Amino acid sequence: MLAGNIKARKIFNNFMHVVIIILTVLALIPLISILSYIIYKGYRVINFEFLVSLPTPAGDIGGGIGNAILGTLILVGVASLIGLPIGIMTAIYLNEYEPKGRFAEIVRFVVDILLGIPSVVVGIFAYVAFVKPFGGFSAMSGGMALAIILIPIVTRSTEGVLKLVPNEYREGSYALGVSQWQTIIKIVIPTAMKGIVTGVMLAVARSAGETAPLLLTAFGNHYWSHSLSEPIASLPAQIFEYAKSPYTDWIEKAWGAALILIIMVLFLNITARVLTRKKY
Structure with missing residues (x-):
């Protein structure tokens, strides 16, 4: 039996x-x-000219997406500088300082709502909140729109990773007389660093591929951008413009730009894995 x-x-x-x-x-x-x-x-x-050249006028052969690559890096950089500290600090507060408080539950509810909001709605909000008051499209407005998308993803992913850190680590640190903020900085965050970096990379990759918010905030152009207060090109917006055009050359460039965007996201993820593999 x-x-x-x-x-x-x-x-x-x-x-x-x-x-x-x-x-x-x-x-x-x-x-x-x-x-x-x-x-x-x-x-x-894809060739060297494609990666470093400016786009050509409609109907002309040649040119590239150099300004869009640079613009994407700038936009993602601005979004990361704004969104990552806010998202990580919010997660630390929710998990370490007030895990079961009423205010924490309200914050989690708001974060969950932000996670479910379509990106085009974020773009409309950013247009009303950042573009119209400052009198025009700009790289800063685009970066702030991407930061709104990035913050809830980082908050939720970081909070989930921090919950996996055993409480015994915290209790042992407190038993040695270490304060709470020192315990968080020296014990909790290093222990969870690999997961935090992974969540950050996922959030950055998500924000790098957004199109609708950038069309309503950064707008795009066919030139090199020299200021955060002026419109700026980006790979998603460039792909959208090329893909809907009737020109065969532009449609082919849209496929090339899409491949470059995927390679950039893949490079970010591999870099994060390599940097965190041995240290954490």
């Missing part, structure tokens, strides 16, 4: 193992298909 139960359990375990593998493969098929198609369509237009 016992041997029969063990055999049945092994059969069921093997069956579920096969089911999980099949479902995993099914989940990977769309991702692999999208990446393969973008690589196939985009690699043919």
Whole structure:
């Protein structure tokens, strides 16, 4: 009887193992298909000129997306400088200082709402809050719009990672007379650093690929930008402009720009993994 139960359990375990593998493969098929198609369509237009040149006028052959690459880096940098400290500090407050307080529950509720708001709505809000009062489109407005998207993602991911740090670490630190803020800085954050960096990279990657908020705030241009107070190009906006054009050359460049955007996001993730692998 016992041997029969063990055999049945092994059969069921093997069956579920096969089911999980099949479902995993099914989940990977769309991702692999999208990446393969973008690589196939985009690699043919990528060269040095494409990466460093300005766009050409409509209908002309040549040019590149150098200004859009630089603009994306600037926009993501501005969003990170604004959003990362706010998101990480909010998560530390929610998890370390007031994990079960009423105010903390309100903050979590607001963060969850922000997570579910469509990006185009964030763009409309940013247009009303940042563009109209300052009299025009600008890189700063675009960075602040991306920061609004970035903050709730960083907050939720960081809070989840901080919850995984064992309370024994905190209690041992307190027993040695270490204050709470020193415990957070020297014990909790280093322990959770790998997860925090991973969450930050996911948030940065999400913000780097947003299009709607940038169309309503940064707007875009075909020139090098020299100030945060003027419109600035970005890869998502450039891809949108090229993809909807009737020119074959621009459509091909849209595929190349999409591939470059994916490579940039992949580079950020790999860099984060390498930097945190040994130290944390």
